[in-house]
Amino acid sequence: MTRLNLKVNGKSHSVTADPQSMLLYVLRNDLALRGPRFGCGLGQCGACTVLIDGAQARSCVVPVSSAVGRSIVTLEGLGTLDHPHPLQKAFIQEQAAQCGYCMNGMIMTAAALLKRSPNPSDERIKQALASNLCGCGTHLRIVRAIKRAAREIA
Amino acid sequence: MNACPQSLSFSRRRFLKGTGVLVVGFSLAPLTAEMLHAAAPPVDLGMATTGNLDAWLAITRDNTATVYSGKVELGTGVKTALSQIVAEELGLPLAGVEIIQGDTERTPNQGYTAGSKTIQFGGVQLRKAAATAHQALLELAAKHFSVPSSQLVSESGVIRVKDDSSRQMTFGELIGGRRFSRTVDAHAPLKNPDDYQVVGKPLPRVDIPEIAVGKFMYVQDFRVPGMLHGRVVRPPNTGAVEINATLESIDDSAARDIAGFVQVVRKGNFVGVVAQTEWAANEAAQKLVVKWNSKPGLPDQSKLYDVLANAPADEKVLTNQGDFEAAFTRAAKSLTAEYRWPFQTHTSVGPSCAVADVRNGRATVWTASQGVYQLQGALAELLGLEPDHVHVVFVEGSGCYGHNGADDVAGDAALLSQAVGKPVRVQWTRADEHGWNPKGPAMMMRLKGGLDEKGQVAAWEYLVWTPTHVTRPGAIGQAHNLLAGQLVNRITPKGPMLGGDRNATTPYRFPNQRCVTYWIHTDNSILRPSALRGLGSFANVFANESFVDELAAAAGQDAVQFRLAHLADPRGVAVINAAAKQAGWERRARSAPKLTADGVYAGRGISYLRYENLNTYVAAIAEVVVEPKTGAVRVTRVVVAHDCGLVINPDGLRNQIEGAVIQGISRTLKEELTFNNTGITSLDWATYPIITFPEIPEVEIVLLDHPHEPALGAGEPTIAAVAAALGNAVFDATGARVRTGPLTSQRVKGVLTANAGAMSKSG
Structure with missing residues (x-):
């Protein structure tokens, strides 16, 4: 387990995770986000998609260590009920x-x-x-x- | 953490048991703060036909109606539609209705949410409850103002005395937080559909905004404090109806090295692992070395239909009119054909997930089950608890299309939680869902038809081989219908003979007709069978409507005209005509295939059904192009004419019909589970491909609204029409009659090649 810093939806978060674990699990279980969803864990269905440095990425197959230092945007980061994208x-x-x-x-x-x-x-x-x-x-x-x-x- | 299990598990029933109050007439006694918070007076629940109005709805002091619905949202929009029905009868705005769904301690037992029966039956129950409540409110107001109720006007949750605006009370002021304490009156005055303000309107769904911004809670998002994560390690013979494996040994030495590992759980042949995080549970499950004693339990897939034809089966005659044998012998022209449909699976994009908390002789389980009461009984048996001590709460999941893994995963979570004494969440993997959820069973249909001299159908025989399509956990004593129960108890799943004969009987007026179902015993059904959208109607309408098309072609008649000539039901005639008109159907006999300017074959096909032979009417017309070199089929346009009686929400209905067309195309052209001797080999989306965006055609829908007819179910009927419409269009385009699903390019090419060979031999 390693302490990692992630930048998600414009905020910095410090999490403790297995660096080889996938970004999706950290987003959902450590940061309690609901936008990115678990669908297949294989990068086949797209339910887990987030933006990393503006490009779409399947967070179920992105090791969390490789997302460190990059800008991650989830569905929650696009907009809210009051100010939807x-x-x-x-x-x-x-x-x-x-x-x-x-x-x-x-x-x-x-x-x-x-x-x-x-x-x-x-x-x-x-x-x-x-x-x-x-x-x-x-x-x-x-x-x-x-x-x-x-x-x-x- | 949005969900608080304590508030969710607030017990209406337990409260009733605590009070022991029997109230006759209106009780105006104030309720406790807890009850006001829940807006739920104490009532007796669990009876399928509960007559107690308070079991169905309550009015809060702030003038909202809280509805207790045993029917649940599976992604079809019924939460919105049911709210519309209640809002309409009460005269409240849609926002004034809150729905509590599927909870063994809060909502009535309305049976499974299945079979396109939520609006048709559940909606009627809620409508009567709302009408009874409205009647009660009028009586209360009449008493309060000392006027006859004919002098009252009810509007937007306010009842006032006619021509006297100073004398008015809201529903909340009249009854808020108190019991109605009356029975649901089946004859309570209902609103005239001509006056509907809310029902029949394309109101937006109540849940989509939260989904769009990532606030909506699916069961996959549900968490409780102190929760651990579990995974199940499954035996060989993936997906088989009979799991013959016996556990030999478990080596957990590598799994123990995973940070966060908690415990291996074994009960009979059930093996699971529990860890502190989801990731650790995944890793530990993969590192667990489990040895099984098992033998290959499945036949070769190439022998599938031989196995079905020779399996032990119970014969049941569905219809027998006139004298088929004599008429068939006399026929001027006769045809025989065998149609086949493979095993298919639920394409839920989110694999099943559940959380269970089993401690101190009590269990609370959260899952996206279609039947919380039915699951309650099965879980009670699995856990060795009293059913009253098992609380099952529905939380929405990914679309299920029938009996997917939602019940099984609840059993997995419950066993693991019981073993570790802490709440456990189990998230199935993609391979769990593809491999182990119950399957839409393979079926085989044999048909014979005879035409008389005028080209009318004189003889018709339909034989179908199918296992049951329902092995849901039903009640106490059915733990073996959960995967975990099957592994613990070594009993194979059981089910009544249901679903396989859906739409087996022809809807046409054929004078001499026979229809027989051969119910294959569940133990011989190869893969574990259960409900997949449409159940047997998918394959039965494929066979029925394809074979009608074969007879129309043999008679040299137009496919629409041929159907109309044999159909008496005016609503059936109306949907066929409406679809033909919308599609611009040109009446003609089938002509020889011709290549278009683009070098492809083009054709059109029609299919008609009345769902279950007594509900919704559907006619579908498909237009396809077929690539001659490869046999690849592309659907370019689908027209559906649809009559489900009263339409509650036309946009929600269109959404369901569009979805049924698209899923129907996917199942018709692409979907087929593969398996070998040791189990299912379609374990992900690469090995079980489904339809993708570039393959989506235009879909045009004509709704035939009948506001004064009962509302019929609409989730399933359309999907049953799709396969035959496509198959008939492929035949129209190419002359190739493909009788085995799915209509992959390989199969279509095979029939095209065989036809060309036959032509050159005969020519």
Whole structure:
């Protein structure tokens, strides 16, 4: 076990963890965050997605030691109920959820996409989310929500 | 830490036992502070048909209605829809209704949240309770103001005397914090649907904002103080209905070196490890060396359908009208076909998770179970406790689509907690969920059909081989329907013969028809079978509606026209016509496949069903393109016409239908569990691929609203229509009839190649 400093959602946190353990576990269990979700532990489904230095990352396969000194943003860091990020607002407006478990990964991946490509086509959005899984079949609403957010940001 | 277990476990029932009060009429006695806080008068719970109004709802002094719902939110939006039903009957805004879900000490036993029955049955129960409560409030106000209730107006939680605005009281002032102490009146006056303000409106879901900002608590987020983390180490024969392994030895020397290791737990063939952190529990489970004595327990997957056909089974005749044999012999044209559907699994993105606290002869268990009362009995037997001492609390999880691991993981957590005497959280891994949750069972269907000279169906036979689709933990004495119970007690799961015959009987007016189910004994069902969205209707409608299509083609008739010619039910006719109109269906007999300008085959297919032959009506039309070289199928458009009677929330309904179409495409084109002699080998998303964003088609939905008809379930019916619509579209496009699911490119290509071979031989 090692003492590590992490910068999450703009704040510095000191945690004691096995440096080889995955970032997701520290975010959820040590920092009590609910945005990043455990889905597969294999980097296959995207439910655990966070932004590391602005780029999307699957926190279930990122050793916590490699996240030290970098800027980590989770769903909580994007916005709040009172001040939601345009993507969060758009997901609410489009009712883009059934169980909602995958939504974190969809929003965080879309946040990274909109930084690279502020006005993406449907096809571009679908390609960007091709490795984010949704079991309930909410895909159409998710694409609509991302387009709506892109319009609002632009 | 949002969840406080003490407040969650506040016992309405225990309070009742403590008071022993029997109240007749309205009790205006003030309640204790604790009860006011909970807004929950003491009531007798647990009876499926509780007639006690106080078991269903309470009004707080601040004029909100607290609803106690045995039906729970599984991601389908029912929490919002049920709130709408109650808000409507009480005349409260949606924000004035709070729902408490699935809790053996707080909510009535409304059975499982399953089978598309939450709105259809649970909604009706809540509607009657709300109507009874509203009637009681009117009577209270009439007494208070000394006017007949016909002189009262009720609006937005306030009852006032007509033409006298000085005389008014809120619901909260009339009854807040007190019991109604009356029985639910099945004949309480209900609002006229023409006057609905809340029901029928596409109101946004109450839970989505918190999900979007990471505040929402799933069971995976649930924590209690002093909680440890557990993992279960499973035997060979992953997912088999019969786990034949016997534990030989455990070497925990490497696991003990993990920082945070607490204890290895063994009970019978159940092996688990408990640690201080989730990560340490993972590591310790991996380092545990467990030796099993077991033999390969599964057949070769290539022999799957032979095994089903030859398994011991009980024959049950579902329908037998006219004389099938004679009509089939006389037929001008006859066809026979065998259809097959493989094992499929729940695609819950979040693996199951539960927290259990078993100490001092009492247990509290938090999990995303579809039936807290049913799980209570099974856990009581597993733990050797009185059912009254087992408190099961529903906490929302990832979408489940039926009986996934939510009950099993509760059993795992409970056994581990009992062994260590502290609360334990168990988070299943991806491999646990894919490998060990109960499976939608493989099925086989054999059909015969005969056409008369006019091209009408004169003879129809449908035979289906299926195990039960329900091995849920049901009641006391069913611990073996939990994985942990099976490992401890060495009893295989059991279930009544249910679900496999869903939509087996044809909905059409065929004069001579027979339908028989061969119920394969659960022990012979290969993988552990249970409920997956739609149950047997998925495979049965695939076979029924594909074979109708085969007969239409053999008769040289248009597929829509052929169905309409055999259908009497006007609501069935209406959905078929509505789908055809929306899709721009051109009536024609099937023509020879032609390549489009893009070098692909294109086609359309229709499928129709009435769910369970007595509920929601669905017609689906799919448009596909098929790549001739590879056989790859791409769905470009799906149109659904849907009639579920009264619509509670049209946007929630559309969301369910869209989801059913998309999940249906995934199951039809991609999903198939693989297994070898020692168990399931589809243990992650790479080995069990599901639909991805680039594969999503346009979905168009036509809702046929019937506000004066009963509201029918809508979570499942549409998914049952998808496989046949796709299969029929592939046939229309290519002439290839694919009768085994899923319709992978390899299978489609195989049939295309075989057809081409047959053509060249005959040509």
